Amino acid sequence: MSVYLDCNATTPMDSAVQSTILRFMAEEFGNSGSRTHEYGNRAKVAVQKARDQVAEAIGADRNEVIFTSGATESNNLAILGLAPFGERSGRRHIISTEIEHKAVLEPLENLQRLGFDVTLVAPEPGGYVNPDTLRLALRPDTLLVSVMHVNNETGVMQPLDEICSLLVDHPAYLHVDAAQGFGKATAQLRNRRIDLIGLTAHKIYGPKGVGALIARRRGFDRPPLAPLMFGGGQEHGMRPGTLPVPLIVGFGLAAELADKGAGRWHEKCLAYRSQMLRGLASLNPELNGDQGRVLPNTVSLSIPGLDSEAFMLATKGLIAVSNGSACTSQSYQPSHVLIAMGLGRDRVSSTVRLSWCHLTPPTDWDEVVAALKRVL
Structure with missing residues (x-):
């Protein structure tokens, strides 16, 4: 073979993660939204523990973790979810890079069709974005800067610390697709200037079909995201639907193991x-x-x-x-x-x-x- x-x-799934997922499929199968019996309560506790594990691994608060189906959905929620606020505030300019994953480039193309002005910055020959190039692209009406953490094709890390410093005095929201870097080079992602982070479990020895959007508060204010789906009010109203408890529990354990290992x-x-x-x-x-x-x-x-x-x-x-x-x-x-x-x-x-x-x-x-x- x-x-x-x-x-x-x-990635292959960690054996401990696999065992945990199977237990929550076969034994602890309650719906975390069921509050009238112990099955639902145990599921709710398990989801909260997983939320804490993911938050701890990335330096976030538990209430800043929104569980999703993976990084693609998280990135879509971050980018498309800001659009209504951009329209209301008159800030319709977005900066990203030419080397982003399609999970970022295609939502940006959709916003272009809706009238947003998108600037895609070219990388240096070494595959990373020069922060000075981003600085020159910034405008007073820039709503969002979206830069990946680690490129999925080349493995090149982007200079997130410098980009965070660049944006200290600018109100633009900073979104990072961290599908490839979370659990491997997480230190950069703990910078509180990063407002929105897309994560997925299956790149860190966890299950496919689950991820998270980290939506950090500025003071007491959450990023002004609008939901893309409706019905049920789960995940602070940002991502409705019955939570996939086994997958979420597996993600939480995978995040903890990656942080420690x-x-x-x-x-x-x-x-x-x-x-x-x-x-x-x-x-x-x-x-x-x-x-x-x-x-x-x-x-x-x-x-x-x-x-x-x-x-x-x-x-x-x-x-x-x-x-x-x-x-x-x-x-x-x-x-x-x-x-x-x-x-x-x-x-x-x-x-x-x-x-x-x-x-x-x-x-x-x-x-x-x-x-x-x-x-x-």
């Missing part, structure tokens, strides 16, 4: 990265992105003379990798991220992404290299 190297798409996991990922780069060195791989800014669990690379499809076919059965975001890889399109970084079409078409975690087993890189050399 091939070694799974697509952890930026989704981040340092140890970081070292394991660094060690795997070193072994991988040594193993592939004879192929002279070209690495994409500023390698001083990447997380230790991701490499975006190309092998000269070998396109990505040939790479994946040659290594099938040995390693499982991708050639782009999982959201668009069903019908391959050239990476908008790599194009925005200024890479040529040949380099883009030859790029593959390898992403791993602390659970990834050792890999026979000699065998991988031999398979690739047969098609070069």
